[in-house]
Amino acid sequence: MTEARRATLRDIASALGLSVNTVSRALGDKDSVSARTRAAVQAEAARIGYVPNTLARSLVLGSAMTLGLVITNPSNPFYAQLISSIELRVRAQGYSLLLLVTDESAENEQRATEALLRSAVDGAVVVPVQAEWDHWRRVRDTGIPLVFVNRDVPELDCDMVGVDYERGSYEATSHLVAGGARRLLLLEEDLPITTTADRISGFRRAMTDAGLDVSDDLIRTVPTRRYDSLALPWQPEEAYRFAQTLFTDGHPDAIVTGNDYFALGLLRVLAERGLTVPDDVAITGYGDHPYAAYLQTPLTTVRLPAAEVGTTAVDLLLQRLKTTVERPRKTLIRPELVVRASTGGRPTLTNLQDQPSATLS
Template identity: 65%
Template sequence: MVESRRVTLKDIAKSLGVSVNTVSRALADKDSVSEDTRAKIKAEAARLGYVPNSMARSLVLGSAMTLGLVITNPSNPFYAQLISTIEQRGRTHGYSLMLLVTEESPEVDRKAAETLLRWGVDGALVVPVQGEGEHWARLPESGIPMVCLNRDFPALDLDFVGVDYHHASFQATRHLIEGGARSLCLLEEDLPISPVAERSAGFRKALTEAGITSSEDPVISVPTRRRESLALPWEPADAYRLAQDIVNRGDLPDAVMVGNDYFALGVYRALTEAGLRVGDDVLVGGFGDHPFSAYLSPGLTTVRLPAAEIGTAAVDLLLQRIRGNDGNAVAEKRRERCELVVRASSRASKGTTT
């Protein structure tokens, strides 16, 4: 068996009878090498299968040219689009991406921070497992700029780019109220994270402003994250069982809001099995505008999240910090507005922008 070996600059130089420095300058597109020589060197490098040593290049440049991205669960459609946008935006500026997944584990979250510190990435984009966040504060203290995505640490002086969940939830709930709903409930995730708190607060604000009160808490927690496996971020079966309970109690609300569109799948099934018509007997509103939402029957009214806008804004802010063009700027907190996509589940025909 022939042992393979990485092609080096020395191999290219030997093959063409030129110096290693000439090869290095040609591959780096330095002006000190003629166009003819540069073309020959690049052609020979391609023929030999030369691949630049990124680690060596990092030592020379003093930069890893790598951005760290920490995501809780990449199967979440919002995060999947976020990953794609960030990777493309970073690549445009010459950066590779190191992706770490925490699956909502505080321990893995802490290890992710240690990994980024150990590898010396140029900057980090982080969807944190909220709680104690001091381990993330170590990154900027060590000279690694960091931007929080989707979840913020208000007590820490960290940049943040995310969704204006409060405003979006308020507008979606108000839309259902304007459609005739006078009793509403919200099926929400049971995680102690800021998006859940903000959606719940926006929902409650809409009820309060409309003068709608309830003897019971209208926000119902869905225990969807209490499993050993977190391969999927949400499970429709949990919302299905809760919706069945609501139907069986006979205290049916005029409208049901859900914290994500997967929950709507469970709600639709429970209502349909009970002989109820979504959009007529009960209005339903969702969050996420996942690919299946438009193809439900009836189509689901839902909030479309600005993943691409958030990913682009986050990378641009991080690169600004990396380049140090902002002096001693204070941490920025950016919240992107969402679009309410109105479909037949709320008995309306026109969409509005929130």
């Protein structure tokens, strides 16, 4: 049996009667090659199954042409959309993507940094666990640029792209106050991450600006099973069980939740207590999951710009590969409050047809 041989540029050149240099320039979309020649070269390359030798190209360019993406939880719908937008942007720029998953584990994150160093990636987009950062300092100090996404590591003074969570929570709370709510409650996730802290800050600021009480007992955190594995998704039953303890002494006018799953649990508890939404209690979510617009009472929620976060992070990283003079940037992208029936809004056809983002933390 004859051993299969990898197709080469020389094979294409020989078949078309061209020089290897011309074939290389045609496959590289160089302007000095005519459209007719480029089309012929591409057709022959496809016919013989030619695959570029990325290692050889890396040696020529002095670049691995690979970017790393370190993500905490790909089962999170926001991160799934983020991965997709980053991969599309990276591929369009001629790079490959090395995906590493940490499952919100500091130990796994350290392993991920070792993998980045072994792979000699050109740069990395990172959603940090936020437990430790010395291993990220080591990566940065080797000259690999980092762009943190969604969560910052201010000790390292690196580029960061995220969502303005504080603004989203502020707008959701202010919307409820404008609708007449005076007794508000915040239902948040009990996790030590900056996204949760930012949403709490937004709630506090909106309440203060409205001249309303913002005592600590108005901020309730749901102990979730994500403590067993922080990478697990949210579960509506966690908020459902917790919310059963909230309505022993009356009920608030409105409840702000840190994610749409918590809002699902609340809706069931309220229905079982004979309370209607939004007449008795108005509710807002966070994330705008696909089901939010299609509930019996469509959910007012904060839509997150997942695709914009991903493409902005890649563009910033690629720019950082070209220059190290400019100081690191912190970019926060504003989310969108989508008003629906759970706060008294009328669900419009536009709201129902819009493609939502998803919750991240």
